[in-house]
Amino acid sequence: MNSLRSPGSGRKIPRTIVIIPAHNEASDIGRVIAEVREVTAFPVVVVDDASSDDTRELARSAGAIVIPLSVQLGAWGAIQAGLRYALSRNFEYAVTMDADGQHKAGSLPAMMQPILEKRADISIGCCTRRGSRLRKLAWGLMKGVSGLTPDDLTSGFRVYDRRAIKALAGREATLLEYQDVGVLFMLQREGLNIEDVEVEMPPRNSGISRIFHSWTSVGFYMAYTLLLSLTKRQRKARL
Numbered sequence: 001m002n003s004l005r006s007p008g009s010g011r012k013i014p015r016t017i018v019i020i021p022a023h024n025e026a027s028d029i030g031r032v033i034a035e036v037r038e039v040t041a042f043p044v045v046v047v048d049d050a051s052s053d054d055t056r057e058l059a060r061s062a063g064a065i066v067i068p069l070s071v072q073l074g075a076w077g078a079i080q081a082g083l084r085y086a087l088s089r090n091f092e093y094a095v096t097m098d099a100d101g102q103h104k105a106g107s108l109p110a111m112m113q114p115i116l117e118k119r120a121d122i123s124i125g126c127c128t129r130r131g132s133r134l135r136k137l138a139w140g141l142m143k144g145v146s147g148l149t150p151d152d153l154t155s156g157f158r159v160y161d162r163r164a165i166k167a168l169a170g171r172e173a174t175l176l177e178y179q180d181v182g183v184l185f186m187l188q189r190e191g192l193n194i195e196d197v198e199v200e201m202p203p204r205n206s207g208i209s210r211i212f213h214s215w216t217s218v219g220f221y222m223a224y225t226l227l228l229s230l231t232k233r234q235r236k237a238r239l
Contacts, residue, residue, distance in 0.1 A: 013116060014092035016042045019082030021075050021156075022099035023049040026058055032097075033062035035105040042095070045085060047078040055099075075156065076179045083160070084169045094160045096179075103157040107199040111159050120195035122187055123159045126152030127201040151196050153180045164192055 018036055022029055029046065036044050046059040050072040059066050067081055079096050086094045093115060097103035107125055114120040128151050156179055160168065167173070167190050168183060176182040187194060 013112065015090065016040075016093040016095065016112075017082075017086045017089070017091045018042050018044045018095045018097065019047065019079060019086065020044065020059075020064070020097055020099050021047045021049055021078030021082065022051065022055050022059065023072065023075075023078075024051045024053045024055060025099035026051070026053040026055045028101045029055050029099050030058045030062045032099055032101055032103075032105075033059060033064050036097075036108075037063060039105040039108050045082050046099070047082045049073060049075070049078040074177070076176055076183075077174075079156070079179055080168065080173060083165050087165050087169045091165070092162050094165050096156055096158050096160070098156055102201045102203070104200060104202070107157070107197070110199065111157070111197050114195040114197065115159050115161055119193070121161045121192035122164050122194045123197050124150050124152060124155050124194060125157030125199040125201075126150065126155055126196045127199055128152055150184060150194055153184065157199065157201075161192075163190065167192075 018040070020029075020032065025032075033044050033046070036042070044064040045067060046056070046064045047067045048056040048059065048069060050069050056066045056068055067085060069078065069081065073081070082096070083094055093112075095108065095111070097105075103125065111123050111125055114123045164187055167186055173183070173186060176186075184194065
């Protein structure tokens with residue numbers, strides 16, 4: 001059992017792990033881990049996505065377990081590696097959060113609440129006020145085509161219960177390119193409940209988004225995501 005250290009809360013909760021995918025995040029990773037450790041006693045696992053800087057050394061120095069990847073898998077591949085680690089170590093809940101400082105550890109008590117109260121199997125930290133014009137355009141198109149209901153489809157700040165971890169650690173999820181609509185479709189198909197939790201997300205401390213940094217990147221992302229959404233929705237309609 002781990003304690004979630006938060007004001008006025010001494011609640012004991014099942015075994016929970018924090019998974020942070022990281023690629024060249026040396027400037028922020030130590031601070032992000034320190035913030036998590038101020039709020040919770042959960043073990044922190046940093047999945048180093050073949051960084052060329054000091055990310056993994058700094059993560060270890062900050063007290064994290066580091067899973068080094070020999071080839072770059074991207075954010076979703078790194079997250080799935082962390083989820084497989086969580087499954088193999090029998091963790092009941094897994095928190096996923098970014099390494100760039102946008103996801104604040106202070107939001108973890110609110111993020112855990114729907115899971116602890118059994119209202120949901122997955123909670124998503126959403127901040128619809130954030131993001132560029134490109135990101136907001138992408139959200140609108142994705143929601144319209146996919147029919148999915150979460151407000152912030154691209155947020156990687158999530159809490160998964162054991163059933164969700166098991167589903168996303170499987171072979172089918174390996175075929176996905178991103179952590180958004182494909183993941184959410186899989187969870188929906190498994191009959192799992194998803195709840196949005198409004199959180200604050202300040203601008204990233206450094207670097208740029210891997211997806212929303214150029215029209216070319218957004219174009220590829222949108223083509224992939226919309227095709228996946230149309231395929232899944234048409235398949236669901238036939239069933």
